[in-house]
Amino acid sequence: MTVKITDVARHAGVSPSTVSYALSGKRPISAETRARVAASIRELGYRPHAGARALASSKSNVLAMVVPLRAGIHVPVVMGFAVSVVTSARAHDHDVLLVTQEEGEEGLRRVAESALVDALIVMDVQLDDPRLPLLRTLDRPSVLIGFPSAADGMTCIDLDFRAAGEVCVDHLAGLGHRVVGLIGSPPEVYVRQTSFAQRVLQGFTAAATRHGMTSTVHPCEATPAAAREVAERLLREHPALTGVVVHNEAVLDPLLDAFEHLGLRIPADLSITALCPDDLATSLRVPLTSIAIPSAELGEQAVNLLMRKLDGAPVPEATLLPARLTPRASTAHRLTG
Amino acid sequence: MTVKITDVARHAGVSPSTVSYALSGKRPISAETRARVAASIRELGYRPHAGARALASSKSNVLAMVVPLRAGIHVPVVMGFAVSVVTSARAHDHDVLLVTQEEGEEGLRRVAESALVDALIVMDVQLDDPRLPLLRTLDRPSVLIGFPSAADGMTCIDLDFRAAGEVCVDHLAGLGHRVVGLIGSPPEVYVRQTSFAQRVLQGFTAAATRHGMTSTVHPCEATPAAAREVAERLLREHPALTGVVVHNEAVLDPLLDAFEHLGLRIPADLSITALCPDDLATSLRVPLTSIAIPSAELGEQAVNLLMRKLDGAPVPEATLLPARLTPRASTAHRLTG
DNA sequence: TTCCCCCGTCGAAGCGCTTCGACATGGCCC
DNA sequence: GGGCCATGTCGAAGCGCTTCGACGGGGGAA
Numbered sequence: 001m002t003v004k005i006t007d008v009a010r011h012a013g014v015s016p017s018t019v020s021y022a023l024s025g026k027r028p029i030s031a032e033t034r035a036r037v038a039a040s041i042r043e044l045g046y047r048p049h050a051g052a053r054a055l056a057s058s059k060s061n062v063l064a065m066v067v068p069l070r071a072g073i074h075v076p077v078v079m080g081f082a083v084s085v086v087t088s089a090r091a092h093d094h095d096v097l098l099v100t101q102e103e104g105e106e107g108l109r110r111v112a113e114s115a116l117v118d119a120l121i122v123m124d125v126q127l128d129d130p131r132l133p134l135l136r137t138l139d140r141p142s143v144l145i146g147f148p149s150a151a152d153g154m155t156c157i158d159l160d161f162r163a164a165g166e167v168c169v170d171h172l173a174g175l176g177h178r179v180v181g182l183i184g185s186p187p188e189v190y191v192r193q194t195s196f197a198q199r200v201l202q203g204f205t206a207a208a209t210r211h212g213m214t215s216t217v218h219p220c221e222a223t224p225a226a227a228r229e230v231a232e233r234l235l236r237e238h239p240a241l242t243g244v245v246v247h248n249e250a251v252l253d254p255l256l257d258a259f260e261h262l263g264l265r266i267p268a269d270l271s272i273t274a275l276c277p278d279d280l281a282t283s284l285r286v287p288l289t290s291i292a293i294p295s296a297e298l299g300e301q302a303v304n305l306l307m308r309k310l311d312g313a314p315v316p317e318a319t320l321l322p323a324r325l326t327p328r329a330s331t332a333h334r335l336t337g
Numbered sequence: 338m339t340v341k342i343t344d345v346a347r348h349a350g351v352s353p354s355t356v357s358y359a360l361s362g363k364r365p366i367s368a369e370t371r372a373r374v375a376a377s378i379r380e381l382g383y384r385p386h387a388g389a390r391a392l393a394s395s396k397s398n399v400l401a402m403v404v405p406l407r408a409g410i411h412v413p414v415v416m417g418f419a420v421s422v423v424t425s426a427r428a429h430d431h432d433v434l435l436v437t438q439e440e441g442e443e444g445l446r447r448v449a450e451s452a453l454v455d456a457l458i459v460m461d462v463q464l465d466d467p468r469l470p471l472l473r474t475l476d477r478p479s480v481l482i483g484f485p486s487a488a489d490g491m492t493c494i495d496l497d498f499r500a501a502g503e504v505c506v507d508h509l510a511g512l513g514h515r516v517v518g519l520i521g522s523p524p525e526v527y528v529r530q531t532s533f534a535q536r537v538l539q540g541f542t543a544a545a546t547r548h549g550m551t552s553t554v555h556p557c558e559a560t561p562a563a564a565r566e567v568a569e570r571l572l573r574e575h576p577a578l579t580g581v582v583v584h585n586e587a588v589l590d591p592l593l594d595a596f597e598h599l600g601l602r603i604p605a606d607l608s609i610t611a612l613c614p615d616d617l618a619t620s621l622r623v624p625l626t627s628i629a630i631p632s633a634e635l636g637e638q639a640v641n642l643l644m645r646k647l648d649g650a651p652v653p654e655a656t657l658l659p660a661r662l663t664p665r666a667s668t669a670h671r672l673t674g
Numbered sequence: 675t676t677c678c679c680c681c682g683t684c685g686a687a688g689c690g691c692t693t694c695g696a697c698a699t700g701g702c703c704c
Numbered sequence: 705g706g707g708c709c710a711t712g713t714c715g716a717a718g719c720g721c722t723t724c725g726a727c728g729g730g731g732g733a734a
Contacts, residue, residue: 002450004690015714020692027693028711050453051391052690055719060388062453065435069420075413083406086437095453098402098433100423113339113384116399116432223620224590253561257594283560341720352684357722364723365681389720392689 003044012040023048054115063089063306064117066099066108068124072186072194072222074249077277077295078123081145084299085121092307094118105134112138119306121145125156127193141309143302146195147318155309157302157319161196161275164291164323165203168245168273171289171325173211176334177243177271180208180215181234183255184247187219200247200275214240220248227254228261235262242334246274249293253284267332273325287328294321340381349377360385391452400426400643401454403436403445405461409523409531409559411586414614414632415460418482421636422458429644431455442471449475456643458482462493464530478646480639483532484655492646494639494656498533498612501628501660502540505582505610508626508662510548513671514580514608517545517552518571520592521584524556537584537612551577557585564591565598572599579671583611590621604669610662624665631658 009016014033021027022037029037040046054060065085067078086096097117099107101124108131111117118140122131125146135142136153144156165182172180182204184190185197201217208215216238220230230251235241246252252274256266264270266286274281274290281290301319308315346353351370358364359374366374377383391397402422404415423433434454436444438461445468448454455477459468462483472479473490481493502519509517519541521527522534538554545552553575557567567588572578583589589611593603601607603623611618611627618627638656645652 005692006690016691017693017715018713021713024692027713030712033712045450047447047450049392049690050451051388051395051397052719053692054388055386055392055721056690056692058388058692058719062434067420069416075416079406079412079416082435083404083437083439086435087439090437090440095448096435097399098419098423098435100420100427102420102424103427110384111432113382114387116387224622225620228622254590283562285561285565342722343720353721354685354723355683358683361722364683367682370682386720389689390722392691393720393722395689395722 002049003046005046005048008037008040008044008046011044012036058115060115060118061093062095062097062117063303064097064099064108064111064120066101066120066122066124068101070101070124070192072189072192073124074222076280077249077293080277080295081123081299084296085303088300088303092303094303094307105131108134108138112140119143119310121302121306125195127195127198141306143305143309145298145302147199148195151317153317155305155315155317155319157298157305158196158321159291159293159298160320160323161199162203162206163320164275165200165205165245165247166207167203167291167323167325168275169204169207169211169213169215171273171327171331172243172245172271173207173213175243175271175331178213178334179238179240180213180243180245181238181241182215182217182245182247183230183234183251184217184219186221186248190219197247204245214238216241220251222248222250224251224254224257227251228258231255231258231262235264242269243271243331244273246272246276249274249276249280252276252280252288256285267330268335271331271334273331278326281326281328286330289326289328289331291323291325297321339386340383342383342385345374345377345381345383348381349373395452397452397455398430399432399434399454400640401434401436401445401448401457403438403457403459403461405438407438407461407529409526409529410461411559413617414586414630417614417632418460418636421633422640425637425640429640431640431644442468445471445475449477456480456647458639458643462532464532464535478643480642480646482635482639484536485532488654490654492642492652492654492656494635494642495533495658496628496630496635497657497660498536499540499543500657501612502537502542502582502584503544504540504628504660504662505612506541506544506548506550506552508610508664508668509580509582509608510544510550512580512608512668515550515671516575516577517550517580517582518575518578519552519554519582519584520567520571520588521554521556523558523585527556534584541582551575553578557588559585559587561588561591561594564588565595568592568595568599572601579606580608580668581610583609583613586611586613586617589613589617589625593622604667605672608668608671610668615663618663618665623667626663626665626668628660628662634658 005016009019022029022034089096120142123145125144127149129148147156189197274288278292281288305315342353346356359366359371426433457479460482462481464486466485484493526534611625615629618625642652
């Protein structure tokens with residue numbers, strides 16, 4: 001059959017425990033022995049049996065990642081995050097098990113209690129998420145992507161969406177704009193109380209109020225048709241509008257299109273800032289001033305937090321990645337007069 | 338600590354092996370005993386330890402799924418497929434481990450040889466895929482999404498992309514069109530020899546030849562700018578063009594936009610058929626005549642094939658899902674004269 | 675009635691690894 | 705020079721489950 005640790009031990013002329021220690025480094029092993037063991041491993045093509053390891057050590061070296069598949073979330077962002085989680089986990093010698101949101105709390109319970117995974121990463125957290133109480137009772141560490149309303153005792157990380165909303169408005173205010181609109185996520189995202197959407201909204205509104213600006217908010221379905229409609233309505237209802245913040249990756253191009261059709265030049269007549277991945281912002285007809293959604297960094301940091309928790313180290317309860325605005329060609333000073 | 342099988346056995350007044358058999362059904366257990374065991378399990382909240390199970394049975398009940406993260410693949414399709422794989426796997430009491438393409442052959446070898454997974458699903462297969470020889474040597478079953486050039490001994494499944502290309506052209510031919518164009522995937526996809534792109538192209542060309550049509554082919558980057566440029570060039574170089582097949586989900590809306598700008602009405606002046614997910618086809622300004630990319634069905638069938646292989650049952654080497662064209666508003670008879 | 679076989683259950687032997695205590699060796703300190 | 709500690713290695717005991725062989729009892733066939 002396949003080669004096991006006793007085969008390696010025999011081949012290297014040491015005991016199985018020595019091989020194990022040489023592999024894990026949990027006890028000092030002489031350089032010489034270590035080299036001999038390494039050679040035997042290579043020669044025999046030895047690969048520790050994951051199940052045996054998990055059983056003996058009560059560590060599976062597997063992380064669970066719960067991915068959302070619901071309406072209104074931007075798929076590439078999720079995918080980017082997922083890939084970054086897997087890559088980071090691998091850097092820590094861990095693998096990643098994919099769990100769908102659909103499986104709900106039972107899915108989390110299953111993979112955690114069967115010791116299939118050592119820890120969990122949960123995305124798309126809602127303000128009042130039903131999985132929270134469960135996660136508290138599981139004795140496995142977890143990290144949430146997003147902030148629920150009662151996050152005490154949980155470890156949460158996310159882009160600082162509130163700041164993102166503010167920074168966009170600040171930027172527009174600095175350019176002299178006085179009437180601004182927020183084109184947001186699809187309505188169901190707000191209804192669901194997914195926290196990131198709410199927080200952008202709060203930041204947007206707060207900053208607009210602070211600057212004494214006139215502001216308006218429009219959720220928008222993730223279809224080109226909806227985008228055109230929202231653009232039209234926005235301008236009809238607010239003819240003085242000169243600045244727009246878009247928090248909806250899926251409709252950026254259709255929106256630019258629609259504004260163009262409506263006779264507006266960007267940025268001459270209308271300034272636009274967006275919350276979206278950088279590669280999207282730079283691939284449109286007008287390079288957009290934007291705040292990047294750092295899914296890669298988010299995934300990496302989430303994994304780092306989890307590893308620290310697995311090591312028993314203390315971690316901050318809340319981690320907010322700073323909202324960094326990159327000025328591009330879609331924003332300009334308001335034409336006065 | 339956590340409750341284990343001996344606890345359940347004691348509580349139910351049976352031996353551990355009886356509990357195991359009651360759970361697995363591998364030996365007959367009286368209905369009465371089974372009920373008693375079930376009650377004890379529920380009462381104690383017992384959950385078998387995955388590692389122990391894997392060690393004892395040499396089955397982990399985990400599938401590996403290799404997802405591509407490369408340029409030119411349409412992310413929502415991959416995501417839909419992934420979700421469907423996880424869901425189907427769960428229906429067969431299996432979990433799914435996410436492996437990135439980036440890890441390459443070593444990743445496959447690792448999860449397979451460490452017995453972390455029982456079987457593998459590999460997406461984005463190239464014509465001459467370096468992972469093939471490896472997969473042949475691994476003693477774990479696998480299913481490929483896509484067809485390599487030498488697929489003997491492998492189990493492959495995919496949409497019948499060649500037929501898809503043909504069906505689109507047949508449809509246009511039936512409507513009287515004589516000059517047709519294919520707007521394809523980004524150039525790197527062809528360079529990489531990803532098989533699906535090639536096969537669409539073959540089908541397209543073969544059908545056009547068969548119908549005696551004039552045809553032209555243009556790869557297209559997945560950006561709105563590229564879409565506009567391709568649309569322009571297409572019409573400039575082939576003024577008589579009246580039918581277009583688009584195999585590039587990312588640029589559908591920009592293309593419609595570009596054709597409109599160029600003064601073409603769809604379908605009056607130009608008929609368009611697409612290969613894309615149904616929800617995309619129906620959410621654009623003009624509902625597109627399209628061939629759906631059935632990622633959900635693909636995922637489900639891939640898992641079914643894998644399960645059959647794990648059971649030692651024979652499976653077909655090649656499975657082609659039929660290309661079904663749904664006529665919508667983007668195609669019409671060519672205006673003659 | 676006797677033999678056999680099948681049904682339902684048990685006990686014990688692993689699966690391949692980690693980890694703990696023990697032990698041998700060789701400085702180093704006093 | 706004897707005691708100690710640090711270093712390097714070994715042996716054995718599990719980790720929690722599955723599975724194989726065995727066994728008792730009851731029913732059908734002869």
